[in-house]
Amino acid sequence: MSPSSRPGTRSGPRRRALSAALLLPLLLGLAGCGSDDDSDAPDGAGGGGGGGDEPEVTLTVLAAASLSDVFEAAGEEYEAANPGTTVRFSFAGSQELVAQLNGGAPGDVLVTADTRTMADVAELTGEPAVIARNELTIVTPPDNPAGVTGLADLGDPELRLVLAAPEVPAGRYGQEILAAENIEAEPDSLEVNVRSVLGKVQLGEADAGLVYVTDATVAGDDVAVVPIPEEQNVTASYPAATLNDAGDPAAAEDFVAWLTGETAQELLGAAGFLAP
Amino acid sequence: MRRRRPPLTLALPALLAVAFLLVPLLGVLVDAPWGELGERLTAPAVTEALRLSLLVSGWALLISLLLGVPLAWLLARTEFPGRTLVRCLVILPLVLPPTVAGVALAQGFGRRGVLGEHLERFGVQLSFTTAGAVVAAVFVAMPFLVISLEGALSGLDPHFEEAAATMGAGALRTLWLVTLPMLRPALTAGAALCWARALGEFGATITFAGNLPGVTQTLPLKVYLLLQGDPAGATAVSLLLLVIAAAVLIALRGRWVGALHPRG
Numbered sequence: 001m002s003p004s005s006r007p008g009t010r011s012g013p014r015r016r017a018l019s020a021a022l023l024l025p026l027l028l029g030l031a032g033c034g035s036d037d038d039s040d041a042p043d044g045a046g047g048g049g050g051g052g053d054e055p056e057v058t059l060t061v062l063a064a065a066s067l068s069d070v071f072e073a074a075g076e077e078y079e080a081a082n083p084g085t086t087v088r089f090s091f092a093g094s095q096e097l098v099a100q101l102n103g104g105a106p107g108d109v110l111v112t113a114d115t116r117t118m119a120d121v122a123e124l125t126g127e128p129a130v131i132a133r134n135e136l137t138i139v140t141p142p143d144n145p146a147g148v149t150g151l152a153d154l155g156d157p158e159l160r161l162v163l164a165a166p167e168v169p170a171g172r173y174g175q176e177i178l179a180a181e182n183i184e185a186e187p188d189s190l191e192v193n194v195r196s197v198l199g200k201v202q203l204g205e206a207d208a209g210l211v212y213v214t215d216a217t218v219a220g221d222d223v224a225v226v227p228i229p230e231e232q233n234v235t236a237s238y239p240a241a242t243l244n245d246a247g248d249p250a251a252a253e254d255f256v257a258w259l260t261g262e263t264a265q266e267l268l269g270a271a272g273f274l275a276p
Numbered sequence: 277m278r279r280r281r282p283p284l285t286l287a288l289p290a291l292l293a294v295a296f297l298l299v300p301l302l303g304v305l306v307d308a309p310w311g312e313l314g315e316r317l318t319a320p321a322v323t324e325a326l327r328l329s330l331l332v333s334g335w336a337l338l339i340s341l342l343l344g345v346p347l348a349w350l351l352a353r354t355e356f357p358g359r360t361l362v363r364c365l366v367i368l369p370l371v372l373p374p375t376v377a378g379v380a381l382a383q384g385f386g387r388r389g390v391l392g393e394h395l396e397r398f399g400v401q402l403s404f405t406t407a408g409a410v411v412a413a414v415f416v417a418m419p420f421l422v423i424s425l426e427g428a429l430s431g432l433d434p435h436f437e438e439a440a441a442t443m444g445a446g447a448l449r450t451l452w453l454v455t456l457p458m459l460r461p462a463l464t465a466g467a468a469l470c471w472a473r474a475l476g477e478f479g480a481t482i483t484f485a486g487n488l489p490g491v492t493q494t495l496p497l498k499v500y501l502l503l504q505g506d507p508a509g510a511t512a513v514s515l516l517l518l519v520i521a522a523a524v525l526i527a528l529r530g531r532w533v534g535a536l537h538p539r540g
Contacts, residue, residue: 095504102507160387160404165487167504188404189486190493192500200486203379204388205403 057251058086060106062097064113064238065193066134066170066212070271071111074264078255081263085251093168093193101243108246109255111238113194113212114169118239128239131259132273134212135233136173138226139201139219146207148226154208155183162197162206163187170194173234174210181232198223212236217272235274301518308515309508316512324490325498326516329475332406332494336413336474337467343414344421344470345463349451351422352429353437363426370419377415378483385411386484408485409492413474421470428462429455465528472524476517 063071068091075087092100094112098121101107110125112118118128140148146159154161163185164171171190178185188206191197197209202222216225240259242252258264265275282290309316316322350356351363369377385392385402392402402408436458440450456463478496485492487501495517502510 093504099503099505099507162404162486165501165504167501187488189488191487192482192504196482203382203386205382205386205486 056084056086057248058088059108059248059251059255060088060090061109061111061255062090062092062101062105062107062243063109063111064094064097064169065091065195066113066214067091067111067238068195069218070214070267070273074259074267077263077267078258081258082254087255095168096193106245106247107243108248108252109240110243111240111259112169113236113238114172115237115239116172117169118241124244125241126244126253126256128241129256129260130237130276131240131256131264132238132268132276134214134236134238134273135228136170136177136210136236137213137216137228138208139198139211139216139223140208140226141201141204141206142221142224144224144226148208150226151177151181151183151228151232154178154185154210157186160205160207161185161187162189162191162200162209164194164197164210165190165192168193169236170197170210170212173236176234177210177228177232212272214272237276238273304511304514304518307508307511309512312508313512313515316509317516319509321489322495322498322509322513325493325495325513328406328409328490328492329494329496332409332413333417333471333474333477335410336417336477337471339410339414340418340421340470340474341467344418344466345425345456348422348425348429349455352426353434366419366422368419369416370423374416374477374479375483377480378412381408381412381415381480381484403484404486404488404492406485406491409481409494412480412484413477416477416480417470417474420473421466424462424466424469425459428459432458468524468528472521475520 061071061075068089071089071091075089078087079085090097090100090105090107094114094117097110097112098117101110101121101124110118110121111131113134115128115130118125138148138151138154140146146153146156148154148159153159163174166172166175170193189200191200194211194215197206198211198215198219200206201209201211202219208226216223240256242249242256246252260276269275347362347366351359351366372380381389382392382403383389385395385408387393387396387401387403395402402411432455436454437450440454441447445453475494476496477494478500481492481494482497482500487493487497493501495513499510499513499517502513
């Protein structure tokens with residue numbers, strides 16, 4: 001490519017260049033811990049536009065996996081109502097989101113599936129607001145091969161039962177429900193998030209699983225639902241909060257407020273969530 | 277003879293590539309909780325996962341040897357219709373996304389799977405069992421053995437085998453006394469890679485076999501779950517797996533790794 005490069009006469013600068021090349025990624029790796037890159041990018045995008053009326057803003061929302069379907073739709077609604085704003089989502093288990101944040105993942109808004117996980121990162125967020133509630137339900141394959149009729153059946157050691165791991169909120173709620181009923185369940189697998197519990201039931205690998213009501217709504221005819229009565233159930237709260245490192249704090253606050261507003265609440269209700 | 281100095285335009289990106297590969301490894305080394313490493317690696321949950329990992333990868337290696345050696349021999353030594361197709365089939369798990377492999381295993385050997393449905397009728401259950409974790413490990417690891425063996429077999433002069441046959445040795449006897457001893461370096465290398473891949477298997481296992489401590493929760497799955505609340509623990513276990521993988525490669529120095537160099 002570069003014809004001027006003459007190896008014989010350039011050993012000095014080249015050696016320096018080589019060591020610089022070696023050091024550069026290391027330095028970048030170290031700098032990654034700081035938030036300079038993260039906060040610069042949205043600012044630059046916002047201020048650099050110059051001529052346009054609408055500032056360009058990209059909101060990065062870290063959200064619990066159980067919100068994935070409804071938030072995709074909500075994001076489009078929000079973008080339509082706020083031209084110039086792009087909302088992008090990163091979905092994962094609530095605990096995993098927190099692990100990502102602690103690892104330096106950039107974001108503007110955090111929405112978790114329980115208040116405890118949100119409380120774990122209180123020093124990184126603004127004041128959380130509950131945007132929705134959820135309950136658990138038993139799901140089985142459509143033909144319910146094991147004939148599950150209620151929580152008590154989950155104690156059957158022969159039942160092929162799949163729960164979420166106790167490390168994730170859905171797993172903890174499930175444990176609470178079973179413990180309150182003194183049911184000693186013997187799960188065959190402790191899945192890493194609630195959606196993979198649903199997947200195992202949809203595949204027919206499991207006879208029963210405990211998932212959120214909203215997950216069962218998403219699965220539709222792929223699963224049969226065995227409801228858990230109110231008095232045996234627990235309620236999961238979904239808090240949303242702005243992140244202190246948000247590139248555009250005002251936009252992040254606006255999005256959190258919008259989530260408790262009419263449009264978002266209608267979408268959440270249609271997806272099976274309960275009002276906050 | 278002095279080696280030619282590499283031109284800067286090649287050396288720079290090459291060094292970047294090396295640094296790129298090195299940085300994550302350095303990250304694990306720097307972040308590992310060295311002070312409490314012993315304590316973390318001997319925690320019951322970790323030793324249980326380690327024990328299970330060794331059990332699963334050991335069985336996976338054994339099954340891969342029993343099935344993979346004959347397959348490699350057939351691929352290298354015989355002509356049969358669909359041989360190219362079989363070779364593609366062998367390589368496929370290497371390039372499949374691990375979770376896709378897991379889904380495929382569920383559709384094949386799972387309870388509603390093509391074969392699993394019949395196994396189920398005989399009381400054989402693979403999903404959510406240690407056997408299922410072994411199946412997942414064999415699926416992704418056996419190709420490493422078959423490919424290294426087939427390559428070595430193709431490069432081996434068939435005259436030795438023919439000579440043994442003319443002296444009255446049967447096919448199995450020839451394989452055992454002539455072919456396999458000559459293949460020993462490739463066999464060792466293939467087996468080591470196969471074992472290391474089985475030990476590191478994650479996606480297919482978690483998708484097909486599930487995650488239950490003591491039954492299907494191998495070390496890589498444990499790392500993933502530790503990350504949900506105990507990143508230092510996850511780093512400690514990652515370091516352990518990293519050391520094992522590196523030890524396998526270092527032990528193979530001059531065999532598999534060295535074999536990539538041109539012989540001239």
